[in-house]
Amino acid sequence: MSELLEVKDLSVSFDTPQGEAQAVRDVSFSLKSGEVLAVVGESGCGKSVLCKTVMKLLPPSAKIKSGSILVNGTDIIGYQERDMCKLRGKLFSMVFQDPMASLNPSIPVGKQVAEAVKIHQKGLSKKEIYKRAEELMRLTGIACPEEHMKWYPHQFSGGMRQRTVMAIALAGNPKIVFADEPTTALDVAVQAQILDMFKKLQKKLGMAVVFVTHDLGVAARIADRIAVMYAGKIVETGTAEEIFYDARHPYTLGLLRSLPMYAEPKGELYTIPGMPPSPLSLPKGDAFACRNEYALKIDYEEEPPMFCISDTHYAATWLLDKRAPKLPAPYR
Amino acid sequence: MKDEILLDVQKLSHKFFPARKMEVKAVDEVSFQIRRGEIFGLVGESGSGKSTIAHCIMNIYQPSGGKIIFYTGNCQERRGFFNKKDMAVQEANSIDVCDPKEFRRHRRMLLAKRQIIFQDSSSSLNPRKKIREIIAEPMKIQHIAPVRGSLCAEAEYWLNQAGLDGSVLEQYPSELSGGQRQRVAIARALAMKPELLVADEPIASLDVSVQAQIMNLFLQLQKEHGFSFLFIAHDLLAVKFLCDRVGVLWRGKLVETAPSKELFENPCHPYTKTLAASIPVPHFRLRQEGDVW
Numbered sequence: 001m002s003e004l005l006e007v008k009d010l011s012v013s014f015d016t017p018q019g020e021a022q023a024v025r026d027v028s029f030s031l032k033s034g035e036v037l038a039v040v041g042e043s044g045c046g047k048s049v050l051c052k053t054v055m056k057l058l059p060p061s062a063k064i065k066s067g068s069i070l071v072n073g074t075d076i077i078g079y080q081e082r083d084m085c086k087l088r089g090k091l092f093s094m095v096f097q098d099p100m101a102s103l104n105p106s107i108p109v110g111k112q113v114a115e116a117v118k119i120h121q122k123g124l125s126k127k128e129i130y131k132r133a134e135e136l137m138r139l140t141g142i143a144c145p146e147e148h149m150k151w152y153p154h155q156f157s158g159g160m161r162q163r164t165v166m167a168i169a170l171a172g173n174p175k176i177v178f179a180d181e182p183t184t185a186l187d188v189a190v191q192a193q194i195l196d197m198f199k200k201l202q203k204k205l206g207m208a209v210v211f212v213t214h215d216l217g218v219a220a221r222i223a224d225r226i227a228v229m230y231a232g233k234i235v236e237t238g239t240a241e242e243i244f245y246d247a248r249h250p251y252t253l254g255l256l257r258s259l260p261m262y263a264e265p266k267g268e269l270y271t272i273p274g275m276p277p278s279p280l281s282l283p284k285g286d287a288f289a290c291r292n293e294y295a296l297k298i299d300y301e302e303e304p305p306m307f308c309i310s311d312t313h314y315a316a317t318w319l320l321d322k323r324a325p326k327l328p329a330p331y332r
Numbered sequence: 333m334k335d336e337i338l339l340d341v342q343k344l345s346h347k348f349f350p351a352r353k354m355e356v357k358a359v360d361e362v363s364f365q366i367r368r369g370e371i372f373g374l375v376g377e378s379g380s381g382k383s384t385i386a387h388c389i390m391n392i393y394q395p396s397g398g399k400i401i402f403y404t405g406n407c408q409e410r411r412g413f414f415n416k417k418d419m420a421v422q423e424a425n426s427i428d429v430c431d432p433k434e435f436r437r438h439r440r441m442l443l444a445k446r447q448i449i450f451q452d453s454s455s456s457l458n459p460r461k462k463i464r465e466i467i468a469e470p471m472k473i474q475h476i477a478p479v480r481g482s483l484c485a486e487a488e489y490w491l492n493q494a495g496l497d498g499s500v501l502e503q504y505p506s507e508l509s510g511g512q513r514q515r516v517a518i519a520r521a522l523a524m525k526p527e528l529l530v531a532d533e534p535i536a537s538l539d540v541s542v543q544a545q546i547m548n549l550f551l552q553l554q555k556e557h558g559f560s561f562l563f564i565a566h567d568l569l570a571v572k573f574l575c576d577r578v579g580v581l582w583r584g585k586l587v588e589t590a591p592s593k594e595l596f597e598n599p600c601h602p603y604t605k606t607l608a609a610s611i612p613v614p615h616f617r618l619r620q621e622g623d624v625w
C-alpha cells in the first residue's frame with residue numbers, strides 16, 4: 001500500500017530569548033490511508049509541535065530546520081500559506097488540544113460547525129449546511145444537536161466542547177486527522193464511544209488518524225501502530241502489540257510501569273525519576289540517559305541509532321546494541 | 333482531626349437558562365461534606381454537573397438553591413485575616429458562601445483559603461504575563477509572606493513540585509505545551525497553601541508519569557499540611573487510588589457517596605455499577621523477572 005503521509009528527518013526549533021529550543025528532532029514516520037498511528041510521550045516532548053508542523057500552523061518564532069513532508073509523494077515542506085489553505089480541512093485537519101481556545105466564545109456552536117461545512121463544501125444551501133452540521137454533532141456524540149446548536153461554547157460542559165471541536169475538524173471529510181488529545185476531558189463511556197466513532201469513520205472514509213495521547217490505554221484501544229516520543233525524538237515505534245508486550249526502550253517501560261492500575265490505593269505510584277530535559281539545553285548523547293537506571297557509558301557520549309527488532313518494531317537505545325551487557329527482563 | 337468538617341454542601345441546586353423557555357437543572361439538591369484533610373472525589377459522566385458544583389463552591393456561580401457552608405479554622409489562625417472591624421465576625425466560625433452579604437464580608441479570607449484548578453486551565457492563564465508573575469501574583473495580592481525568601485523562589489519551588497524546572501519562569505503561556513500550562517495552574521493553586529483545593533480534572537491532560545507525580549504530591553500535601561481536596565475526575569483508577577471518599581453524580585443528582593474502597597467493591601446504584609465495571613482491566617502485563625517469554 002502506498003504511503004499517504006511520509007515525514008522524514010523533520011527538525012523544528014523555536015527562537016526564544018533564552019536560546020534555541022529544539023522541540024522536534026529528526027522525526028521520521030509514515031502513515032498509510034486508513035491507519036491509526038498513536039503518538040505517546042511525556043508532556044512537552046513535542047507531540048503538538050509535530051502535528052502543527054505538518055499542518056504548517058506554527059507561530060513565526062518556529063523554524064523548520066530540516067526534513068521533508070511528503071503527501072502522496074509530493075513534498076509540501078516549501079508550501080506557502082496560500083497553498084496550505086487549500087490543503088487544510090480537505091486533506092488534513094486538526095483537533096486542537098485546548099478546545100476553548102479553538103472555539104469562538106461569541107458565536108453559537110452550531111454556527112461554528114456550519115461555517116466549517118460551508119468552507120469545505122461549496123454549493124450547499126443554507127438548510128443543507130445546517131443539516132450536515134447537525135449530523136456531524138450527532139456523530140460526535142452531542143445529545144439533541146438541534147437544540148444544542150444554538151448554545152454558546154461557555155454553556156457547554158468540557159466534554160461537549162471537546163466533541164464540538166472534533167465535529168469541526170471532520171467537516172471537510174479530511175484524509176488525515178491530527179487528533180491532539182481529543183478524549184482527555186471525556187469519561188470512559190464517552191471516550192469509548194468517540195474511539196469507536198473514529199474507527200468507524202476511518203474504515204468508511206479510509207481516513208488516517210494521527211492520535212496524540214498520553215494515555216497508553218487509549219492508545220492500545222485505537223492504534224494500529226504506536227510511536228513513543230521523548231525530548232523531541234521518536235525513541236520507539238512498533239505495532240500496538242509490540243509496544244505493550246515487548247517494549248524495549250527503558251522509557252516506554254517506565255511509562256507502562258507508572259499506570260495506576262499497578263499501584264495499591266494510597267500507596268506510592270511509580271514515576272520515572274527526574275525530569276525530561278528542557279529543549280533549550282539538551283544534554284550530550286542520549287537525552288534519556290540521566291533518568292535511565294540502566295544507562296551505559298556510551299549513553300552520555302553518543303545518541304543511539306534506531307535498532308531494528310522486527311520489520312515494524314524499532315527502538316533507539318544502546319541497550320539493544322550487541323555489545324551491551326545482558327540485563328534482567330524486562331530490560332533485556 | 334479527620335472528622336472535623338470543612339465544607340458542608342446542603343441541597344445545592346443550580347439551574348441554567350440557556351435559551352428562552354428552557355431550563356437546565358445542572359445540579360439538583362446535592363448534599364455532601366468534605367472533612368478536614370480529606371480527599372473527596374466527584375465522578376460522573378460528561379455533563380452531569382461536576383464543574384457546575386465546583387464553580388458554585390468557588391462563588392463563581394450563584395447557586396439557585398441550597399447552602400454551602402465553609403468552616404474556618406481556629407481563631408488564632410484566623411486573626412491575621414481580619415481587621416478590627418471584623419472582630420465580631422470571628423465568633424462565627426462558619427460561613428455560608430452562598431449568602432452574598434456573608435461572602436462579601438469574608439471575601440479576602442475565602443480567596444486565600446480556597447483555590448481552584450479549572451478544567452480548561454490553559455485559558456485561565458494571562459497570556460501577556462510571564463509564568464513567574466502568574467504564580468506570584470495571587471501571593472502578592474494576599475500578602476502571603478514567601479517562606480523561601482522571595483516570591484520568585486517560591487514560584488520556582490512549586491513549579492519544581494509540579495515537575496517543571498525553573499527555565500519556564502521567564503516564558504509566556506503560549507510558549508509552553510498543554511501539559512506544562514496545566515502544571516503552571518497546579519503550581520499557582522498550591523503555592524497559596526489553600527485549606528480547600530477544588531481540582532476540576534487537574535491531571536486529565538497530563539501523561540501517566542506526570543500524573544503519578546502530581547497524585548503523589550497531592551497525597552503528600554494532604555498528609556503534611558492537611559489540605560482538603562475536592563477532586564473531580566473521570567479517571568476512576570486515579571480516583572480509587574487517591575480519594576478517601578467518592579460521590580457519584582448522575583444527571584445533576586448525587587446518587588451515591590461512600591468510602592472509595594467500598595464504592596468500587598460494592599457499588600449500589602445502577603449507574604455506579606456500570607462505572608465500576610468500566611474500570612479498565614489491565615489487559616496487558618509487564619514482563620516480570622523470571623518470565624520465559
Ligand SMILES: Nc1ncnc2c1ncn2[C@@H]1O[C@H](COP(=O)(O)OP(=O)(O)OP(=O)(O)O)[C@@H](O)[C@H]1O
Pocket residue numbers: 014015016021022023041042043044045046047048049050059061097214279506507508509510511512537
Ligand atoms: N512558541 C513556542 N516558543 C518556545 N517554545 C515552545 C513554543 N511552543 C512549544 N514550545 C516548546 O516545545 C516543546 C514541545 O511542546 P509541545 O506543545 O509539542 O509538547 P507536547 O508533547 O504536545 O506536550 P503536552 O502533552 O503537554 O501537550 C515544549 O518544551 C515547549 O516548551
Ligand SMILES: Nc1ncnc2c1ncn2[C@@H]1O[C@H](COP(=O)(O)OP(=O)(O)OP(=O)(O)O)[C@@H](O)[C@H]1O
Pocket residue numbers: 154155156157158159160185348349350356358376377378379380381382383384385451
Ligand atoms: N453557562 C451555562 N449555561 C447553560 N447551561 C450550562 C452552562 N454551564 C453548564 N451548562 C450545562 O449544565 C450541564 C452540566 O455542565 P457541567 O459543565 O457542570 O458538566 P461536567 O459534569 O463538568 O461535564 P464534563 O465532564 O463534560 O466537564 C451541561 O448539560 C451543560 O450544558
Ligand SMILES: [Mg+2]
Pocket residue numbers: 047048049097180509510511
Ligand atoms: Mg500538546
Ligand SMILES: [Mg+2]
Pocket residue numbers: 157158159382383384451532
Ligand atoms: Mg467539567
